[in-house]
Amino acid sequence: MIDLRSDTVTRPTLEMRQAAFDVEVGDDVFGEDPSVLKLEETAARMLGKEAALFVTSGTQGNQIAALTHCNPGDEVLLEASAHLFLYEGASMSALAGVQPRTIEGYRGSMIPEDVRTAIRPDDIHFPETGLICIENTHNKAGGAIVPLEDMQAIYEIARENQIPVHLDGARLFNASVASGVSVEHYAAQADTVQFCLSKGLGAPVGSIITGSAEFIRKARKWRKRLGGGLRQVGVIAEPGYIALTQMVDRLADDHENARLLAESLEQIPGLSIEGHVETNIVLVHIGELTMSAEEFLEELKQVGVLAVPFGPKTIRFVTHLDVTRKEIYDVVDRINKVIR
Numbered sequence: 001m002i003d004l005r006s007d008t009v010t011r012p013t014l015e016m017r018q019a020a021f022d023v024e025v026g027d028d029v030f031g032e033d034p035s036v037l038k039l040e041e042t043a044a045r046m047l048g049k050e051a052a053l054f055v056t057s058g059t060q061g062n063q064i065a066a067l068t069h070c071n072p073g074d075e076v077l078l079e080a081s082a083h084l085f086l087y088e089g090a091s092m093s094a095l096a097g098v099q100p101r102t103i104e105g106y107r108g109s110m111i112p113e114d115v116r117t118a119i120r121p122d123d124i125h126f127p128e129t130g131l132i133c134i135e136n137t138h139n140k141a142g143g144a145i146v147p148l149e150d151m152q153a154i155y156e157i158a159r160e161n162q163i164p165v166h167l168d169g170a171r172l173f174n175a176s177v178a179s180g181v182s183v184e185h186y187a188a189q190a191d192t193v194q195f196c197l198s199k200g201l202g203a204p205v206g207s208i209i210t211g212s213a214e215f216i217r218k219a220r221k222w223r224k225r226l227g228g229g230l231r232q233v234g235v236i237a238e239p240g241y242i243a244l245t246q247m248v249d250r251l252a253d254d255h256e257n258a259r260l261l262a263e264s265l266e267q268i269p270g271l272s273i274e275g276h277v278e279t280n281i282v283l284v285h286i287g288e289l290t291m292s293a294e295e296f297l298e299e300l301k302q303v304g305v306l307a308v309p310f311g312p313k314t315i316r317f318v319t320h321l322d323v324t325r326k327e328i329y330d331v332v333d334r335i336n337k338v339i340r
């Protein structure tokens with residue numbers, strides 16, 4: 001089976017498994033796990049922030065950001081198809097008690113002036129704008145990179161209005177490798193950043209949030225409240241450290257494979273690529289086929305290819321560590337067979 005459902009399906013490398021076995025551990029709630037401390041320090045340094053916190057998942061990192069930045073009744077500005085809005089079970093509302101307000105973007109990027117217009121004036125009728133969220137790369141927009149200039153402009157507007165900015169950078173390293181802009185540069189356009197170790201970087205579990213020392217102090221308490229204070233967690237932090245320090249550059253291979261997949265699929269009658277491929281996500285439109293996305297995926301499964309539906313006639317393929325160049329060619333062959 002060739003699994004292109006997500007870059008979360010990667011299995012830990014042999015080196016990660018060995019590291020998990022060998023690692024010296026301690027109780028991280030007491031701040032005594034050496035791997036967690038090393039991972040957090042390294043992540044903070046790489047992103048140019050004062051401090052970092054190892055969290056169980058991207059969703060937990062994003063929610064801790066909302067909980068730490070906002071008060072109940074605040075409004076959060078975010079792009080209309082943001083992961084935080086679509087795919088986190090409305091946890092921002094359920095947990096932080098905030099109201100999301102969406103702004104329609106272009107390829108996942110909000111127009112800075114639209115953000116400015118959406119900020120609430122001081123009025124007894126209105127919620128307070130408590131947070132602005134940006135997602136880079138943007139999942140629903142097919143791994144699109146939010147341009148650095150857009151982030152800079154939004155951060156300027158946010159600072160003028162004293163509103164914090166949170167970057168949902170689940171795939172920030174993909175954006176960086178593809179654009180050549182350093183993660184530190186991107187992170188400088190936000191107060192806090194969440195990124196996933198468990199996606200393209202290949203770690204089995206975990207995400208990081210980074211920000212000021214004061215923010216991370218408060219975030220640590222929210223993590224504990226959410227049940228995310230873990231004990232001998234070096235067994236997953238050490239693989240996470242390997243992911244962060246050794247697996248970044250190879251993301252370029254995933255991007256190359258995604259481009260190859262898109263170029264090949266585009267040649268197949270009935271299929272077209274939505275937008276264009278910038279990183280490791282390929283959105284394929286099957287509009288000219290009589291099948292629905294679900295039916296098409298069922299056929300693909302029969303020939304040993306997995307992907308996910310991303311709309312009634314849209315399929316998402318994600319390339320990653322566990323898919324080789326040869327398997328990409330195999331996928332194209334098998335899809336060709338299904339369509340004939």
Ligand SMILES: *Cc1c(COP(=O)(O)O)cnc(C)c1O
Pocket residue numbers: 056057058059060062083084135137138139168170171196198207
């Ligand atoms: C995957 C993802 C998340 C959530 O990460 P989990 O570890 O699956 O909870 C958040 N934001 C974006 C953009 C993502 O792609």
